[in-house]
Amino acid sequence: MRTRAALTGALAELPPISLEDVLAEAALQVRVDRKYLVPVGVFVELVNRLRDRFAVLEIDGQRTFQYESVYFDTPSHGLYRQHLQRRRYRYKVRTRTYLDSGECSFEVKLKGNRSETIKSRLPYAASDRGRLTDPARDFLAEQLRTAYGVGPVDGLQPALVTTYRRSTLTDPTAHERLTCDIDLRFSDATRSIDVLPEAVLVESKTNGRAGAADAVLRDLRVRPIQVSKYCVAAALLNPTLRANPWHRTVHSLVVAGRSGYREA
Template sequence: MNELLKSYEPITLDEMKSVKLMNRTDTKFVTNTSKLCQLLKMAQQDYYVQDIDGQRNPDYDTTYLDTKAFDMYSQHQYGHANRQKIRFRTYCISGLQFMEVKTKNNHGRTKKNRIEVWDMNLNEVTKRLFLQKNLQYEVDSLQPVLNNHFNRITLVNKGMTERLTIDTALKFSNLTNGHHKDMGPLVVIELKRDGLVYSPILHMLRQLRIQPHGFSKYCMGSALTADEQLPVNRFKCKLIEINKLIKQ
């Protein structure tokens, strides 16, 4: 895969700032590394690859928090439209870390607020003030519940109207029960484009029969590593599909 990425023209972080997706729509797809290699061969003439100091497939590390009653997981499990997630994300290549709150409203739009941090200590005044402003749950009710490590490729189309993130080598560690899950060849793709502007990658995805597929890393990782404390009924069909992709 890294050899394939070498054939792409690079784009820097500064150059990517011009890709302002003001009317953004997000669509997720799930596949495996075999299909991904085919997709990367097809897309190399139409897309740049993000390059950070020579790295084109850098590591990301994420720790999700939830309440002690797992309210945020439950909101998603039962299909509530207004829901939130909170996470600490570390960009391993630079060491930068952010605390992020994602809020999805009943119109399907997701808003992300974040601040740069240096640790996950929630007693710090700046973090508490940020959470009191952006999170609908009490700060003192939060606990770390899931860690997720993965590699991410970022492609930008040459029309500068969309970004494509491609996550591979996903590994989940449940911080409440010690269970782990290596997702092997599973690949999670997210297309972020400017409204309904033409997308070259959509045609390629259809050719490869890679269909849209919702995938929340927090919820899927929790469901895959859960014991009896978490309900997984709503995710059973997705879990079956994911396990089929892993075994292909």
Template structure:
């Protein structure tokens, strides 16, 4: 079995036998900006078993010979943590705002996630330079305001959002036929959280584990059914909500209490 190194330490994933799919084809066939998400936290040792059992025809995103990609996301929130609290409390009008940088290429997208009908997640995004200051610029603030207004979220002033959390990780993306709707799954490894500068230097790192997220229709996908047969069920995990609860003593665990205390193996460290 071939081992693919996603980062140090390596993640033992047998991905080399899967047929590749280009970014253009993936976007055309299964962009899935409106979808039902299911998330799983699994030991990295489970990944080869899962990959061996998923449906024939599964393909993996490949760009310039790479099959895993480094990401950095900066989440923006109000001083009152409206995004964190409404998500953790399961509110209908919840939202996330983040800048996602693809570290292999340097491109950054400004993304807004809201809730659609029947529990779907709606992600809208626009290419935008990485925002490193304490406030969104005028273009970014205007875009966020439009997207939140379209989702009937009018209590948040985007110009007042500030950086709240930074995450880094490596991701591989799979796609497989899923009936009428193609289904995607992502594997995130080497996940690390930190608070933005000038907050404390502590980091929280997910040790020996990966986060699998399936993205498709309301019907469970082949990705999901194989995970269930291997004894893994969806859990409530949010990179933003979980990470903020891990690093800040002044916020509650909310709906992430179970995953934090029962499913995650966390290593604490200091950022370089």
């Protein structure tokens, strides 16, 4: 609750921006992401330093929104292992539901030749978010064939669910966006884990070079971390999986969470 209150207070100082204006930044569908685990006090200072450039997404007076993502993988964690092994052609498959509005999309996230993230979306029925429909399979096959010249792996099925609260900050003049996530919960078919760090998971999304927020975070001595919500969630929910690249992030989430790290 301390983290949520601090985030709400900091964002109250920013001007609002509409969803239409945020969506107009379509170029950020191809982007470079930098991720940071930012302590609450540092996050407040970050927002203070960005207030003259950034606005916060506001819909019907609300500035923090609930998200749910269902990730798909094979029973042997084939897509997870692609990322673990840093394969050149790797991808994630998920549905994302905006729980406040009920809107849903099917998403394919590809890694580009220059390490940029390429995200493609297909409108999806929220009632289907826990399964792959035939149109979703066709969409996935088309994206992989176009980008990599390969087909999807066999046996994709729901692997785990992530939920969290997100606020979105944007500087439309510089094509820079920040997403700020709190209240993370990871779940699979057998258990759930709440990861409630006294920190904010911040993702800087730019067209390439580091942006203003990256510069401020560097000045505040916060360094980027290697993290994927899906991979960290899989490692926490299934400790038998190798997770070398994410050991530090998993440890940071648990330590930052203090008593907030628990199985639900």
